[in-house]
Amino acid sequence: MLVEKNLPLQPFNTFHIVAKAHALVRIHDEADVQGLLNEPVWATFPKFVLGGGSNVVLTGDVKPLVLKVEIKGRKLVGETAKAFIVEVGAGENWHEFVAWTLAEGYFGLENMALIPGTVGASPVQNIGAYGVELQDRFDSLDAIDLHTGKLFTLNAAQCAFGYRDSVFKHSSVANEYEGQKPIGLKDRALILRVRFALPKLWKPVLGYADIDKKMAEHACLKPTAQQLFDWVCEIRRAKLPNPDVMGNVGSFFKNPTVTPEQCEDIIARDPKVVHYVLADGSVKLAAGWLIDACGWRGKSVGQAGVFEKQALVLVNRGSVSGPDAATGGEVMTLAKAIQTSVYERFGILLETEPVVV
Numbered sequence: 001m002l003v004e005k006n007l008p009l010q011p012f013n014t015f016h017i018v019a020k021a022h023a024l025v026r027i028h029d030e031a032d033v034q035g036l037l038n039e040p041v042w043a044t045f046p047k048f049v050l051g052g053g054s055n056v057v058l059t060g061d062v063k064p065l066v067l068k069v070e071i072k073g074r075k076l077v078g079e080t081a082k083a084f085i086v087e088v089g090a091g092e093n094w095h096e097f098v099a100w101t102l103a104e105g106y107f108g109l110e111n112m113a114l115i116p117g118t119v120g121a122s123p124v125q126n127i128g129a130y131g132v133e134l135q136d137r138f139d140s141l142d143a144i145d146l147h148t149g150k151l152f153t154l155n156a157a158q159c160a161f162g163y164r165d166s167v168f169k170h171s172s173v174a175n176e177y178e179g180q181k182p183i184g185l186k187d188r189a190l191i192l193r194v195r196f197a198l199p200k201l202w203k204p205v206l207g208y209a210d211i212d213k214k215m216a217e218h219a220c221l222k223p224t225a226q227q228l229f230d231w232v233c234e235i236r237r238a239k240l241p242n243p244d245v246m247g248n249v250g251s252f253f254k255n256p257t258v259t260p261e262q263c264e265d266i267i268a269r270d271p272k273v274v275h276y277v278l279a280d281g282s283v284k285l286a287a288g289w290l291i292d293a294c295g296w297r298g299k300s301v302g303q304a305g306v307f308e309k310q311a312l313v314l315v316n317r318g319s320v321s322g323p324d325a326a327t328g329g330e331v332m333t334l335a336k337a338i339q340t341s342v343y344e345r346f347g348i349l350l351e352t353e354p355v356v357v
């Protein structure tokens with residue numbers, strides 16, 4: 001087993017923060033993990049699982065052993081009366097996988113086109129975009145326990161999906177802040193393969209202003225899955241910074257959910273607050289609007305900045321491949337300053353979306 005020492009991680013995280021992995025192993029299948037767990041030096045050594053690095057903020061060199069997931073493969077493994085079941089290796093690139101499903105005639109993932117990262121990370125934060133979340137198309141996954149080396153399979157209920165949340169984001173140690181959440185699998189599970197159930201009777205998921213605009217532009221009332229895929233790619237390219245050119249991790253904060261009473265209080269502070277009433281009566285606020293209202297758009301701390309076109313995205317204004325990149329410290333200082341000012345103005349504590357390492 002090849003253990004790479006002092007490996008630069010700047011190319012392996014989309015913020016392009018300069019940091020090193022003290023040790024890194026590339027994982028191609030479960031045997032690689034089992035082999036590692038059989039080596040006394042690594043068996044109990046702390047480990048960090050890395051996919052495409054598009055949802056992590058590195059605040060220094062990574063001391064745990066980095067397991068970089070490069071498990072490949074995608075195939076149809078079955079079908080039910082309602083769905084095609086497609087299985088994908090955790091190291092496959094998410095966007096390339098979505099493009100492949102369409103080419104093969106399996107629809108349902110097109111609204112999530114162009115989300116960076118790997119398939120293996122997609123259940124971790126239950127990725128979502130334009131009205132579709134991973135949990136809407138999820139069947140099951142196989143993972144390996146990094147403590148025991150045992151393989152296990154989880155269905156959707158066992159993954160405990162929530163808004164940008166799952167069992168993989170919660171500690172395996174009981175924690176008073178976890179409330180009623182099930183005991184989690186954070187730092188414990190390496191996802192090997194994910195299976196998706198893609199509907200045989202496909203219907204486009206519409207209802208987003210940007211997509212409505214495309215339908216009007218193309219005078220099209222019933223887009224195909226391929227059209228939706230193309231439009232979502234165009235919309236995202238126009239709105240979000242390309243991480244290969246300007247480092248970022250997409251949305252830096254989750255959109256907060258509040259009670260109707262809290263929302264009334266915020267409307268009293270600023271009647272223009274962007275909000276959506278959810279099915280259960282709670283209210284979702286647009287985190288980007290709250291940040292913008294506090295005057296953060298375009299501001300910087302060192303080389304870390306708030307993206308000019310969308311205040312929800314923090315960016316690296318420095319190099320993507322050289323030493324003058326934003327540091328993890330600058331990114332987190334900026335994030336904390338934003339959290340403080342939003343809290344002081346609106347009484348809302350924004351929760352960060354990426355994993356801080």
Ligand SMILES: Cc1cc2nc3c(=O)[nH]c(=O)nc-3n(C[C@H](O)[C@H](O)[C@H](O)COP(=O)(O)OP(=O)(O)OC[C@H]3O[C@@H](n4cnc5c(N)ncnc54)[C@H](O)[C@@H]3O)c2cc1C
Nearest residue numbers: 049051052053054055116117118120121127128191249250
């Ligand atoms: C420009 C841009 C736009 C984005 N847009 C969206 C969006 O629209 N919607 C959205 O939901 N997200 C979005 N993201 C965030 C990000 O793309 C997703 O969270 C993605 O799923 C992360 O994948 P990754 O492979 O890069 O994970 P990483 O960043 O490598 O890891 C993220 C977390 O998952 C864990 N992990 C990774 N792989 C595995 C595995 N195989 N087994 C167990 N744990 C694992 C890591 O330990 C870490 O905790 C965006 C990011 C960028 C840069």
